[in-house]
Amino acid sequence: MSAAPQPGRLIWDPASGAGRLSVEGDWTLAGFEALRREAGRFPAGAQVRAVDLSKLGALDTAGAALLVDLLGAERLPALIAAGPALDESRRALLATIIQAQAAVQAAQPPARPSPAAELLGRIGWAAEVFWKHGVGLCGFIGLTLETLLRSLFRPRSWRVTATIAQIEQIGLNAVPIVALLTFLVGAVVAFLGATVLRDFGATLYTINLVGFAFLREFAVLLTAILMAGRTASAFTAQIGSMKANEEIDAIRALGLDPINMLVLPRVLAMLVSLPALTFMSMLTGIAGGMVVCAWSLDIPPSLFLSTLRESLDVRHFYVGMVKAPVLAFVIAVIGCLEGFKVSGSAQSVGEHTTSSVVQAIFMVILIDALAALFFMEMGW
Template identity: 45%
Template structure:
């Protein structure tokens, strides 16, 4: 690069490779240019051999630096170099735009459209993952020896037996709250005895299984994502593939099967604890003895109400386990991805459980159950 200055005209001849490797040296040389009183700048780019994005940024900044108050004239600039400079200039202009520019309604509609497309893409991928899980179950049904029974038992202990204390405590307290609040309201009408109906129907049909599924989603669903995600970070999933094994069959199927088997048992335990909590509060606040409570419960609640709650359990379990494993297999090779997708798996699991519960309610209402 050479620079001349004479009679109000400054001439700059560019040569060589303007690439990333030379960017620091060229930037220092450009910073040292001083046009003085020159009102015209002629830039001869005929000697340029190669220009990459870094070099185009320097050329664009050169043009911007002397473009105000000085007539800049480019000579022998190759079309491909001009295209790259124009592209860099356009990127700078886009990044300089104020963040709040544009129509707010259009931005909202664009963002809403992006969310719809994102949800559709994620839904398609999750459905494809469900298909892979069903295919793995079909292979195991044809050849049961492929099932890792030890892994299933281990996950049944982790998701079922170890979850009994927290599930039982929450269900017991919910039964207490339901009985206390129901009694407080029914006293106004002299219908305190119907608190048994309130506790029985709400716990057996909805609250028992729903609260159990939410607790399991936060406890076991997140654990599935974190466990498989950590294996992805440590490249253990790639090692499984290298051994010729299917990660879905090795990692996903035992977890899904274990949760499908244990969630109905947890829901049954939650129902019992919820009814015990309601019976205790009814005894304390309404003087309804436990014998009277369960006698009234037998008259007020049918077996179908109990079965309605249990029927939902396998479906909720499959949704929670598959969402947790799906997000775990999507983890990238960094710790930040593990935390982000673990949080996402809990949110998605709870959302899908509530949606499924609403669909079950509509279905059973249509059947008159």
């Protein structure tokens, strides 16, 4: 016949000063409510130096968890070691409960920070990402320029066919959309200028407005933004797909340079295509303004062109054209760099394609704004 269950008890004598706690009776699920009340009567700030488990009866998971909560998972192993010896099965049960509670506490989500701390954290994270992108872009620009300089003295490494093919894809195929967009924008600028200047009786200055805007800013800016959205994304998708298919690793395994094979043809093609498209954008934008002036202001094309030639200096044309190679180089480098960052999945290709477009457009607008301020301050 089995012995009758003994209710669990805690024996604590604070007057003795020994700091020893005795645990007696059965600590099982059957008497869990009574055990919890018994544990609740134990003083919270008691200084326990050792635990006596020699009179401990039956022990299961529920009782062991209650003892661990009562004495603390950090202190319980040391308290048991300071008291009388405990059999291995019960010691293993208590150790298992301690490990399980530690795992649960580690898995709990951290406390949500305050809105101010979260905002500062997001700002810091964004600044760190921006800094890393800037450092990576500068490093890739240096690598591209180094490869370009080394290839100048090795004509056999020139990728003439690939460069011409990229010029066709980047430049010739983009002529219709660039011409149409700049023509419409030129018409809109002329229409707005005529609407505003009509109140002052100065509609003839619409010619100056259209010419000045397109020669200095609009032609190169609109063309660069279009190329950033159209070409930078194509560069990233092409190189990213090659990276995902391990074709770039195969190129390196053959002893070839991916920068020389993939980046330089695209960069050189962009350096040729964007200035040419910018020049075409200047012509089509001015043509759009000329059509609106002829239709809305009764200014014939001959008067439009003669006024444009007399009122605008050729330096405005140079200011617009000198920015085109810089923007072309930046757009091509960003598109290629984001392609090399692809990790290997289709999702990564899409993410870096989006990132290349955003970065390229941002850099185009930033460089154009800084150049405009510089040229204005220099009086050019």
